Amino acid sequence: MSRKLLCWILAFLTVSNHSLIADICCETEKCPAIALLLMGPPGGGKGVQSKILSAKYGWPQISTGDLLRQQIKDCTELGLKVENLTKSGQLVPDSIILDMIFERIQQPDCQKGFILDGCPRTLVQGQLLDQHFQSHHIKTVVLVLDVPDEQIKERLLHRIVCEKCGTPYHTKTLPPKQEGICDRCQGNVIKRPDDSDAIISDRLKIYHQQTEPLFEFYSSKGYLTRIDGTLSKEEVSEKIEQVLTHYTCETTCQ
Numbered sequence: 452m453s454r455k456l457l458c459w460i461l462a463f464l465t466v467s468n469h470s471l472i473a474d475i476c477c478e479t480e481k482c483p484a485i486a487l488l489l490m491g492p493p494g495g496g497k498g499v500q501s502k503i504l505s506a507k508y509g510w511p512q513i514s515t516g517d518l519l520r521q522q523i524k525d526c527t528e529l530g531l532k533v534e535n536l537t538k539s540g541q542l543v544p545d546s547i548i549l550d551m552i553f554e555r556i557q558q559p560d561c562q563k564g565f566i567l568d569g570c571p572r573t574l575v576q577g578q579l580l581d582q583h584f585q586s587h588h589i590k591t592v593v594l595v596l597d598v599p600d601e602q603i604k605e606r607l608l609h610r611i612v613c614e615k616c617g618t619p620y621h622t623k624t625l626p627p628k629q630e631g632i633c634d635r636c637q638g639n640v641i642k643r644p645d646d647s648d649a650i651i652s653d654r655l656k657i658y659h660q661q662t663e664p665l666f667e668f669y670s671s672k673g674y675l676t677r678i679d680g681t682l683s684k685e686e687v688s689e690k691i692e693q694v695l696t697h698y699t700c701e702t703t704c705q
């Protein structure tokens with residue numbers, strides 16, 4: 452491909468991506484960054500929708516689960532500390548999660564906005580993030596993907612995921628084209644150790660006990676919208692779009 456053609460394509464991609472972001476952000480000084488919090492039970496579709504939103508708005512997807520799994524894979528000190536907790540479906544201490552998030556959102560790619568996938572998961576995490584966002588002029592938008600427990604169990608028992616890019620598959624309804632290999636990045640597709648019957652039940656219990664109280668907290672602040680996560684991937688994505696159209700510059704820039 453000629454150098455000139457490549458430049459034209461890059462210029463087009465930059466302009467089209469810019470205009471999508473401009474749908475909800477004028478990108479002026481007064482326009483706050485947006486923290487888009489995707490919440491819901493494990494296997495509720497947060498990862499899939501975060502990826503779609505990240506591609507559309509150009510904001511990074513920050514998955515605390517992925518960040519922790521990377522630490523475990525790299526055998527870091529932190530990885531060793533959290534390995535047993537993540538593999539058994541228990542929550543990692545709030546201080547570890549918050550340090551990780553605060554460090555990540557300071558990166559330049561988070562300046563306009565970012566998507567938190569799987570965080571916060573406790574009231575303490577939510578309250579401390581909220582304090583931070585308010586003091587840093589960051590607008591919070593919370594979307595909860597609701598899926599009943601029975602459906603979650605079915606999804607997670609058959610879930611396999613790419614070790615490298617996190618793309619989820621379903622052994623029956625959406626297997627990778629080539630067994631064990633990710634369609635998107637050719638990474639290894641594996642069964643997560645915490646997607647086993649007993650651990651799924653524990654994770655759901657923790658979700659109901661420790662994460663759901665956050666909904667009242669965010670609801671009282673007017674940040675929260677609930678979305679039916681049992682709909683198809685495309686339908687959920689459309690519903691999210693509808694919610695985000697309310698966040699125009701008129702409502703977010705003050």
Ligand code: AMP
Nearest residue numbers: 515516536537540541542543569570572
């Ligand atoms: P996920 O990939 O989001 O299902 O997360 C996998 C595991 O990482 C969880 O079961 C927890 O052990 C840990 N984890 C991820 N995010 C958090 C969080 N915000 N707070 C505490 N633990 C977390």
